[in-house]
Amino acid sequence: MSGAPGKPLRxxxxGDSTVAACPATEEPMSGWGAHLGQVSGWAVRNLAVGGASTASFREEGRWADLLxxxxxxxxxxxxxxxxxQKRPGELDARGGYSSNLAAFVSEARDAGARPVLCTSVARRRFTGAVLEPTLGEYPAAVRELAAREAVPLVDLEVFTSWWYDQLGPQRSRKLFVHLAPGEHPCWPDGLADDTHFSHRGARGVAAYVARALPAVLDGKGS
Structure with missing residues (x-):
């Protein structure tokens, strides 16, 4: 997979914190985007930031900066x-959320770029040995938009759900930030976070994205 003739892929x-390069004050937390360049060898510019929604990413000027x-x-x-998900009504899955994503796709194409949609990474939420979905209709809305607009799709919700399920409730903890009190200076009271990845988890997702992107881009128009 390559970029325009004569130039390396960029x-x-x-995205949000699950993609972002987290600040040093949040170690050992990491988003998968922080590892993508290392595992792929591509030039990666990561503008993802903690707390971002499809609305705030534009409102804060990050989308304009990207373009x-x-x-x-x-x-x-x-x-x-x-x-x-935290802004129901305004950013419903098939409302503001999908409309905002569609605008990003259109504007990326207008800028000469090839957009790729990802479903959200799953949260790690087990009831006994059963992994419970937490993302509602948001992944389905992304899949529908990708099909409707012929946008390449990397289905991270499916991949991460499969990964956590294969590892099971105990071993999958290592993919996330679970710390006992006093174990890490950034979290003196400890932390049990099943949304944000450890470096191990983030690298694993990045490695999957590095494999998936060539497959979804090659031979697909955008």
Whole structure:
């Protein structure tokens, strides 16, 4: 997979904390975008930020900033949903959320880029040995938009759900930030977080994205 003739592939990432390069004060938390360049060898520009929804990413100027440095043939990867869920009504799955994603797709194409949609990574929520879905209709809305607009899709909700399920309730904890009190100076009271990845979890998702992107882009128009 390559970019425009004569130029290396460049990836621009738009998303929330599960994609972002987390600040040092949140170690050992990490988003998968922080590892994508290392595992793929591609040039990666990661504009994802904690707390971002499809609305706030535009409102805060991050989307405009992303577009200012997009060149012909670049790839723009979009993964939102966790924070859109927190704004019901305004950012419903098949309302503001999907409309905002559709606008990102259109504007990325207008800038000469190739957009790629990702469903949100799953949260790790087990009831006994059963992994419970928490993302509602948001992944389905992304799949529908990808099909409707002929946008390549990386289904991270399916992949991460499968991964956690294969590892089971205990071993999957290592993919996330679970710390006892006093174990890490950034979290003196400890932490049990089943949304945000450890570096191990983030690298695993990044490795999957690095394999999936060539497969969904090659031979697909955008």
């Amino acid at each position: 990836i621009h990432l738009a 200012t440095r997009v060149s012909q043939g670049d790839v723009v990867v979009l993964q939102f949903g966790h924070n859109d």
